[in-house]
Amino acid sequence: MDTRQKIVDAAITVLNEDFSAPLDRIAEKTDLSRRTLHRYFPDRTELIEACRQDMMQTWQTAILQACNSTQDPLIQLERMLYAGIDCGVRYIFLHKLLSQPDVNKPTGVPQNASYEAARDNWFQLVPELQRRGLISEQVNVTWIRLLFTQMVSVTIQAYQSGNIAQNDIKKLAWYSFRRSIGME
Amino acid sequence: MDTRQKIVDAAITVLNEDFSAPLDRIAEKTDLSRRTLHRYFPDRTELIEACRQDMMQTWQTAILQACNSTQDPLIQLERMLYAGIDCGVRYIFLHKLLSQPDVNKPTGVPQNASYEAARDNWFQLVPELQRRGLISEQVNVTWIRLLFTQMVSVTIQAYQSGNIAQNDIKKLAWYSFRRSIGME
DNA sequence: TATTTATGTCACAATAATGTGACATATTTC
């Protein structure tokens, strides 16, 4: 498997739990030496940048696929949740990273364009569902977005805990999520 | 206000976001010098330990109060959620810390006794509600516990976002939570 | 006011983390 990707994967996992974790921690997780890690990523910031790119790419692809797979916004929402879960820690870390603007490179360049597009998809979806009366108008869009993100997080933790049947865990997540936002 | 407490508060907030954050970051948040911080806490581990104590104490007090305020387990659950929200970042960080056993001091001494008691209250509550048929037996206890924790997290983020009316935010949290675990 | 108490500033040593060069050893590719 691609070494570079292996490093990014490990970095995403480690940094998601502890953003200031030393690079040794990441190298250790990949079973590579720190020296090798530095061969792929000259310094810490470049590694983080690579993570950001990777996360955005993965998420964008997943969300577009979810949107294009059907016209029904309800099913779109469901598949977006599954997409988030499939992206796993990537999804979590991405949103954590983007919500801490101080971490981002201070370049005014909006490299996020395609991500923004994906995000817009999301934001349009909820009001659409509200118009159709499927989600209560009472529930704030911000609130729903937070619930969504955290539901992905919960699901990942549940996977890791091993205390829950892996088969129906996604369905369970969808059940809890849609009810939490007032559906059905 | 108590300086020591001010430091612990800042530490909990900062370390919750970034566990390996340098002490300067915490000192900065308190508007104290790092030197002063070191006068109260000789080293990093002692500060973290103080945080742990503080968090356990706060949470234990809150949860006991919630339990003793009524006999109705349903209302107990609701008040426990409010208690978690009131504890704020404390609650989040406490559970994050306790779920990473490597971080804890390797002393086999169970200083957590009283906390454990508080935790047991929690764990007895859900099965009780399931017995009474108020929560579906289908939903796993682990899953509920994760949802609970994340709901506290969501609420705190919602507070911070400023996009949601502060008044009814707790009720909203309770609404989303109880529905997510299959109630009503 | 004199004295304690809390805090700040600065300098400093000790340790930890980062990033790089030089060279050895696998591993792959041709």
Add this chain to the structure above:
DNA sequence: GAAATATGTCACATTATTGTGACATAAATA
């Protein structure tokens, strides 16, 4: 098997972080 490529090991300089002592200054208190 030889060349190219990837990785490991070690040494090293640099920087960041940590923790402490010495002294100054501000604030509270007697």
